[in-house]
Every structure is written in structure tokens, then in C-alpha cells.
Amino acid sequence: MNGLPMKVPAPGLPARVRIHEVGARDGLQNEKTAVPTAVKAEFVHRLAAAGLTTIEATSFVHPKWVPQLADAEALFPLLADVDAALPVLVPNERGLDRALALGATRIAVFGSATETFASRNLNRTVAESLAMFEPVVARARQDGAHVRGYLSMCFGDPWEGPVPLPQVVSVAKSLLDLGCDELSLGDTIGVATPGHVQALLEGLNDAGVATDRIGVHFHDTYGQALSNTLAALRHGVSTVDASAGGLGGCPYAKSATGNLATEDLVWMLDGLGIETGVDLAALTATSVWMAEQLGRPSPSRTVRALSHKE
Ligand code: MG
Numbered sequence: 001m002n003g004l005p006m007k008v009p010a011p012g013l014p015a016r017v018r019i020h021e022v023g024a025r026d027g028l029q030n031e032k033t034a035v036p037t038a039v040k041a042e043f044v045h046r047l048a049a050a051g052l053t054t055i056e057a058t059s060f061v062h063p064k065w066v067p068q069l070a071d072a073e074a075l076f077p078l079l080a081d082v083d084a085a086l087p088v089l090v091p092n093e094r095g096l097d098r099a100l101a102l103g104a105t106r107i108a109v110f111g112s113a114t115e116t117f118a119s120r121n122l123n124r125t126v127a128e129s130l131a132m133f134e135p136v137v138a139r140a141r142q143d144g145a146h147v148r149g150y151l152s153m154c155f156g157d158p159w160e161g162p163v164p165l166p167q168v169v170s171v172a173k174s175l176l177d178l179g180c181d182e183l184s185l186g187d188t189i190g191v192a193t194p195g196h197v198q199a200l201l202e203g204l205n206d207a208g209v210a211t212d213r214i215g216v217h218f219h220d221t222y223g224q225a226l227s228n229t230l231a232a233l234r235h236g237v238s239t240v241d242a243s244a245g246g247l248g249g250c251p252y253a254k255s256a257t258g259n260l261a262t263e264d265l266v267w268m269l270d271g272l273g274i275e276t277g278v279d280l281a282a283l284t285a286t287s288v289w290m291a292e293q294l295g296r297p298s299p300s301r302t303v304r305a306l307s308h309k310e
Helices: 024-029 037-049 072-077 093-101 114-124 126-142 165-178 194-206 227-233 262-271 280-294 302-305
Strands: 018-021 105-111 144-154 182-186 214-217 237-241
Touching: 018 262, 024 037, 024 194, 037 072, 037 144, 072 093, 093 126, 105 114, 105 126, 105 165, 114 126, 126 144, 126 165, 144 165, 165 182, 165 194, 182 237, 194 214, 194 227, 214 227, 227 237, 227 262, 262 280, 262 302, 280 302
Parallel strands: 018 237, 105 144, 144 182, 182 214, 214 237
Antiparallel strands: none
16 A cells, blocks of 8 residues: 555546645634644645645635634735645625735635525625625736635525525526636535536536536535535536645534545545646645644544554
């Protein structure tokens, strides 16, 4: 056992996948243990050294709402020498101002496919939240920034249950119409299954959304994240969100533990012979180190398997 899977390619899959690493933002914002700014900076540097090329660094949300990321202004300048794209989440124009002032060139907004989650997470209706994003996206693009639109609750909502596909397609289209360069479809509570994934992707294609503008963001709450990822890859998706070591979940969503762990994803992609540029051993060592900082083991199966000592 050399710590890598045997490479056996399968037909009909992309040759290369871009992993959008969310551990430092989506992961840490849902971790209770306060992480010092210097540790976060080292984390991002280590993720880049492990070969990740897109590393979501932090969020310029009001510090009151996400205390873990209240140090965005202090952290971002410490990442100036990181050789990777460093998107940051911005909730509104104030957040955008803060991010642009520090030289951020990639931003992300965080929308909801359902009214209940929009109300609870954004304190707005879906339409009001889109109206709030409109000037954010427009100004970011004027500034030359790349804009990602997250769409949460694409497959199920803890309060509303299953989410109708046309509703998801409609909000997704609206985010793209605002000027978002790419979409990230979030299974925030981890309830999706592969046929559902395929149906949503087909629905988006039918509505005129090209697959190359779509990324997927799966949670492993019900153990479906990799199955769903494979369904998306077979459909031609080549941008996949994952969180190093499986950090984080969603504080507002019932049983929303379990971002897909980047190591679990890389194990599968390596086995399929799909290029990611990620060094699995270096990434695993980073997640073991981060788990020590947090004082608990990584929930990633691959991290546990590769770091297990007899
Ligand atoms: Mg997530």
C-alpha cells in the first residue's frame, strides 16, 4: 500500500477536475474552536503547496454573524504570496468594499434556492436577496473580479423538504443573469442522490445553462457525496467543491455535518486517472495537522486510512 489507489480510468469522464477548496471558509466557519489567524494563513499556504489551485480563503461577512472569520482583514494580506486563486465570500456591498480594498480578484455570493433558508440565513426573501446581490455582482465585475454564485438548498431544505427542480433552475438562472461567472450547486443538507443530480443538471442545460459554468458542492451527511460527484462528472461537470479533512458543515441546517472531504474526492479522482494536481500525501498531512489544531480527528475516511498507524 503506497497511499494511492490503482489508476483505472473509466469512460465518459473529464480528463481534469478543478477542485474548489472550501475548508478555510465553509469548513472553518462551521468549526466551534476558534482558530488563530496565523494558523489559518499556514493552512492556506499548505493547501496551495499540496497543489490546490482554487482556495476559498475567508468571508467578508459582518464579524458578528461569523466570529470565526472576523479576522478576514488581518488574514487576507498574509496570503499575498500564495500561488493559487483565493476567492472570498461577500454577503453585500459593504463586504465587497472590504474585499476589493484588500485586492481580492475573485468573489462569491451566497444565495438560496428556498424561501425558508433565504429568510433564516439571509434575513430576506429569495427575490430580496437577488436584489441585494445585483449591485455586488455588477460592481465586482466592473472591477474585473470573477464572481461565483453559490446556490444552497438545491436538493432539499430542512424546513421545506424536497425542492422542486424548476424552482432551483429559476434561481440559478437569476444568479447567472446578474452576471455570475459560475454557479456552485449546494446540497446543503446532503440529501441528494445521483439521479436527482443528473435531473437538475439536465434541467439547467434545458434552461440554457452550459455545464462548464456549473460546479457542485456536495455534503456527505447521508454518505452520498462521492456518488453524486460521479454522477455530475459523467454529466460533464469538472468543478467540484470540497473541504480539506471534511471540515465544517452548516450551522443553520439540521444534521448538515459533512462537507465532502477533499482527500476522499482526490482518492476517487486519482483512481479514475483524472488530473487534479493535488498531492494526496501532502494534503492528508495538512488535514492531520489542522485536526490537531482543532483538537479532534478529521472525519475524512481517506485521512483516517492514510494516517492510521499500527
Ligand atoms: Mg458546504
